[in-house]
Amino acid sequence: MNTRTSPRPTTGPGTRLSTEDIVRRFVEYFEERGHRRITGSTLLPPPGDPVLFTTSGMHPLTPYLEGRPHPLGRRLVNVQRCLRTTDLEEVGDSTHLTVFRMLGTWSLGDYEGPQSLDWGYGLLTDGFGIDPGLLHATVFGGDERIGPDTASLELWQEHGLPVELTVDDNWWSNGPTGPCGPDSEIFLWTGDTPPESTPTGDDRWVEVWNHVMMRHRRLDDGSLVPLPQRNIDTGLGLERLASSLQGGRSVYDGDFFAPWLRLVPGLWPLDEPSLRLVCDHLRSAMVVIGDGVRPANTGRGYVLRRLVRRLLTVLWRDDSSRELVDLPGELMRHTLVHFRQDMDPDDVRRVLLDEERRFRQLLERGRQVLARPRFRGPLDEEDFHYLHDTHGLPRDLVLSLRQE
Incomplete structure (x- = not known):
């Protein structure tokens, strides 16, 4: 020692x-x-x-x-x-x-x-x-x-x-x-x-x-x-x-996260693990958008979509009325400057808000579909394939909705 x-x-x-x-x-x-x-x-x-x-x-x-x-x-x-x-x-x-x-x-x-x-x-x-x-x-x-x-x-x-x-x-x-x-x-x-x-x-x-x-x-x-x-x-x-x-004491304690940890807790009260995930995924999504990627169902766009929907799932766990429109512009400007990206923060916000709207719509549709008698019991692989191919509900989202 x-x-x-x-x-x-x-x-x-x-x-x-x-x-x-x-x-x-x-x-x-x-x-x-x-x-x-x-x-x-x-x-x-x-x-x-x-x-x-x-x-x-x-x-x-x-x-x-x-x-x-x-x-x-x-x-x-x-x-x-x-x-x-x-x-x-x-x-x-x-x-x-x-x-x-x-x-x-x-x-x-x-x-x-x-x-x-x-x-x-x-x-x-x-x-x-x-x-x-x-x-x-x-x-x-x-x-x-x-x-x-x-x-x-x-x-x-x-x-x-x-x-x-x-x-x-x-x-x-x-x-x-x-x-x-x-x-x-x-x-x-x-x-x-x-x-x-x-x-x-x-x-x-x-x-x-x-x-x-x-x-x-x-x-x-x-x-x-x-x-x-x-x-x-x-x-x-x-x-x-x-x-x-x-x-x-952690990678979140550096000056690059300082405005996030100063502003986000007052906007959305979260426990520490949830706060870290929301800040990381939002920040990462902004950088991905800043490099020209847009949400999609495959490839790079799906990674971006997964980041946004993952953070929204955590954000809405305690309060489904929380919205990304409340996110301070300072955080977008700080992130784009830190990563040397030349993009209008308002354009980044529009992409995030559009994906938020799509996810809310998907969640509502998913709840309605899963309420059908066919899906009230245990789900098998055929059910998961049907829900994905017919209704656009990926497995992780289905499992999350079933836990509500």
């Missing part, structure tokens, strides 16, 4: 970095080390990418990670907005958001992992003022195909950081096929006690920065072949880091 007695990160006496200060310091730090800033893309991935939304900064860079020369060179840095539907069920806890900004750096066949980790350690400790005693690293321990990542292990040992070796938790891939490789993750202690245990043994260790040694490509048969070049791909969650540096 680490016996340090200062469990909260600090950026120095009297210093409180804003989210934008953190972005600026991050980008300048790597520009000083030869990286060129590239413009972060929207939430929409490039043509041909199988994912619905950009989930990490590497998506727009895939051709360059696979060997194509990048016009700005071999060292890159950017700030990328991301959306992860895989985390929807986790939203409301202390670390997960649906939409967030990712700080990223890349070496396209230039420097190796130890250099990336050394720079990362320097930025966190000297640049952001984090006590090294609050950090813990994890490293790929090796399996039957790839040996342990001894270079990363030795780097962390030189810095005196505790290290945990894992296998699955420290192997990064972008799906069942494609670029992959071992990674080393940096964790920050967020507990009220001195640091203890390890990242896999205590969830008070929160991952803040992942450094991927992207050296391999996994083929359809599961085999690994070398990539044309050995890359480094790193990602650091901006909101997660900012909330910690600002003394927050």
Whole structure:
């Protein structure tokens, strides 16, 4: 057990970095080390990418990670907005958001992992003022195909950081096929006690920065072949880091959520888990709309529709008269500015209100259909298919209405 007695990160006496200060310091730090800033893309991935939304900064860079020369060179840095539907069920806890900004750096066949980790350690400790005693690293321990990542292990040992070796938790891939490789993750202690245990043994260790040694490509048969070049791909969650540096206990405590937590409770009294979900999903929906997506029954539009209807379900649980028309314009303007989106807040509001109206109509129709004698007993798969195909009632909505 680490016996340090200062469990909260600090950026120095009297210093409180804003989210934008953190972005600026991050980008300048790597520009000083030869990286060129590239413009972060929207939430929409490039043509041909199988994912619905950009989930990490590497998506727009895939051709360059696979060997194509990048016009700005071999060292890159950017700030990328991301959306992860895989985390929807986790939203409301202390670390997960649906939409967030990712700080990223890349070496396209230039420097190796130890250099990336050394720079990362320097930025966190000297640049952001984090006590090294609050950090813990994890490293790929090796399996039957790839040996342990001894270079990363030795780097962390030189810095005196505790290290945990894992296998699955420290192997990064972008799906069942494609670029992959071992990674080393940096964790920050967020507990009220001195640091203890390890990242896999205590969830008070929160991952803040992942450094991927992207050296391999996994083929359809599961085999690994070398990539044309050995890359480094790193990602650091901006909101997660900012909330910690600002003394927050959860990712909702940063300055980027301050107006939400100031205005929403007075508008709609909610318990904390419900408040977090409503704020996250509304904020995320605004960003998705700002990138040109509109509600639909399939694809990206369905993800947006699901976000809006999920938050409305929570919002109406205690009071069905609550309406999104009451949402302060300040929250829309704040969100669009934070994510660098050029869209009229009134246009965002119109999309949300239209979807709210459609959902109310669907709920009323659903209640009328489910009141029929045929659907008063247990439902089988044929019933669910009929309700979806004939009346447009998805399974999760049917189950929710049955619980009313």
